[in-house]
Amino acid sequence: MRRLGLTLVLCLLPVLGHAQNRAQTLADIRAELAALAAEFNALKSELISTGAISSGAAGGDALTRLDSIEAAMARLTARTEEVELRLNRVISDGTNRIGDLEYRLCEVTEGCNPANLGATSVLGGASGGAAAPVAQAPATAGSATAGSATAGAGGAELAVAEQQDFDRAKEVLGQGDFQGAAALFATYAQSYPGGPLIPEAHYLRGEALSQLGDTGNAARAYLDAFSAAPEGPFAPDALLKLGEGLGALGQIPEACVTLAEVGARFPGSMAATQSTVAMQGFGCR
Known part of the structure; x- marks a missing residue:
């Protein structure tokens, strides 16, 4: 079930x-x-x-x-x-x-x-407009920078403070301060709900938490990133890493279902290839 x-x-x-x-x-x-x-x-x-x-x-x-x-x-x-x-x-x-x-x-x-745990945000609410299909997501936090420029230019115009707060969090992540970066991205998501960079902020928060070994919260961050934009540039990697995180937490059946969805939703992507490998590692049928 x-x-x-x-x-x-x-x-x-x-x-x-x-x-x-x-x-x-x-x-x-x-x-x-x-x-x-x-x-x-x-x-x-x-x-x-x-x-x-x-x-x-x-x-x-x-x-x-x-x-x-x-x-x-x-x-x-x-x-x-x-x-x-x-x-x-x-x-x-x-x-x-x-x-x-x-x-x-x-x-x-x-x-x-x-x-x-707070109340789950109603799906399709403030972040609904962020789900327009775009190019596939980069696989690493460093290369994910390119996605923010597209989101800012193609979506709603960012306020100066919003862009500065996001850039600051990304800078801290690049410096290797994963704890600080995770906190800054969480604050950003709370301060600018529904903004065009919210999917990337959740994704990068997941990257920071993964570096800290906080697999559970990282998986939740990847889930937030995917939910915010199921067809956005960070959706393939967010779904992949959610599946990998579930597997690492011992939720093997859920991990297999999630990883199978990567290939079904994003065929031909790098994330789909990686999900196949991950499924083999978890013994998915």
């Missing part, structure tokens, strides 16, 4: 990565349908009041055609509401499953108290 749960989480994330935009689109559609219905009813009333329907000036059996159009609009409105409800259920279910995985990671992480 746990393997099935993790599989469902990984399958749902691409949908959740765009959930906010889709919810907004559905709201726009409903608003447009409501406006169209109002105009339609006004037109229908005008035709009835002027006698155009009964006189045939509107052409043929106009009332029957108007009734058919009205019924079609009602069906479309109902379908829109149905899609919106289903999307909300997917968001809720995916958020709960991610929260469950975070809890299990905390349980096997030394010094982590599950009681201190």
